[in-house]
Amino acid sequence: MPVLPLRTVAPAAGMTRLSEEWLADLDAALRAEDADWRRTCRETLFQLAHPGQGSWEERVADTSLPMASRLALEAFDPANITLEPEYYADVDPERFARVKPLLWLWYTFDRLPIGGQHVALGVMLRRVLAPHVFKRVGANFKCFQHVEVSFGYNLEVGDDVVVHRHVLLDDRGGLVLGDRVSISDYANIYSHTHSIVDQQDVTCLRTVLEDDVRVTYHATVLAGVRVARNGMVGAAAVATKDVRPYHVNVGIPAKSVRVKPNAPPELVRNARLPEHPDGS
Numbered sequence: 001m002p003v004l005p006l007r008t009v010a011p012a013a014g015m016t017r018l019s020e021e022w023l024a025d026l027d028a029a030l031r032a033e034d035a036d037w038r039r040t041c042r043e044t045l046f047q048l049a050h051p052g053q054g055s056w057e058e059r060v061a062d063t064s065l066p067m068a069s070r071l072a073l074e075a076f077d078p079a080n081i082t083l084e085p086e087y088y089a090d091v092d093p094e095r096f097a098r099v100k101p102l103l104w105l106w107y108t109f110d111r112l113p114i115g116g117q118h119v120a121l122g123v124m125l126r127r128v129l130a131p132h133v134f135k136r137v138g139a140n141f142k143c144f145q146h147v148e149v150s151f152g153y154n155l156e157v158g159d160d161v162v163v164h165r166h167v168l169l170d171d172r173g174g175l176v177l178g179d180r181v182s183i184s185d186y187a188n189i190y191s192h193t194h195s196i197v198d199q200q201d202v203t204c205l206r207t208v209l210e211d212d213v214r215v216t217y218h219a220t221v222l223a224g225v226r227v228a229r230n231g232m233v234g235a236a237a238v239a240t241k242d243v244r245p246y247h248v249n250v251g252i253p254a255k256s257v258r259v260k261p262n263a264p265p266e267l268v269r270n271a272r273l274p275e276h277p278d279g280s
């Protein structure tokens with residue numbers, strides 16, 4: 001297969017400068033001693049959605065506006081909307097209330113003209129928000145658009161992690177992404193599950209993707225699964241059980257079809273795969 005590293009592209013210099021200045025301002029507002037994340041969220045969303053239209057405070061006070069406009073304006077305020085994880089019985093209301101404004105800013109940005117497909121700005125914005133939302137996030141976090149988390153505060157992310165578009169990171173039971181983990185488009189990683197008898201009987205289990213794991217397109221990793229270092233979950237697979245280090249698991253339920261050729265020899269020897277190259 002040809003090696004195709006990503007090309008280096010960037011918006012025009014002026015746009016990059018403006019983006020950096022805006023994000024520095026936002027970062028300072030979020031880190032300020034008297035920070036008010038709710039206020040910052042609604043004002044930021046208003047400015048991005050209605051450039052040059054004054055302030056949220058001014059517009060929302062205008063009772064002559066049509067009802068739908070007033071409703072849309074009110075919805076920029078995170079206190080006026082509900083997010084699905086708030087309904088979960090196991091949510092920590094205090095911790096969720098803390099991160100909610102930033103989650104609302106994150107998700108709503110993705111649905112604005114400026115956010116939807118603007119990769120460079122979106123990645124930079126999520127780098128500003130993630131340290132406040134997640135339990136931990138390492139260097140160079142690269143997160144594309146339309147990614148959702150459950151609580152956010154139970155998510156641990158290592159260095160150089162890439163999360164592609166439309167990924168669900170369910171951290172209800174705790175989710176750990178090691179260094180250099182890559183999660184492809186439309187993948188779902190769960191850390192909670194429901195009883196087959198009683199839907200309300202929920203088990204939360206910590207899910208772990210160790211260093212250098214790749215979960216590929218449309219794959220699902222179920223709650224409590226550990227994908228060991230350098231393991232890979234193939235396209236559209238459902239990982240119901242642990243994946244061994246350097247193994248490539250595919251299908252439903254996902255089973256190992258090979259060990260990566262770069263696996264350390266002791267792992268290859270212990271692989272015990274039917275198709276294993278040395279027949280062990």
Ligand SMILES: CC(C)(COP(=O)(O)OP(=O)(O)OC[C@H]1O[C@@H](n2cnc3c(N)ncnc32)[C@H](O)[C@@H]1OP(=O)(O)O)[C@@H](O)C(=O)NCCC(=O)NCCS
Nearest residue numbers: 182184215216217232233234235236237248250251257258
């Ligand atoms: C996991 C994957 C890399 C496996 O590739 P591979 O090691 O070259 O495996 P092969 O193509 O030789 O397939 C081995 C066997 O598994 C099967 N298989 C491969 N991928 C499968 C999948 N996703 N689901 C079900 N079966 C699969 C093959 O049909 C083959 O079966 P066979 O032996 O009965 O013919 C590949 O299937 C995949 O999912 N690629 C996703 C693309 C990707 O890398 N995305 C990340 C981008 S960031």
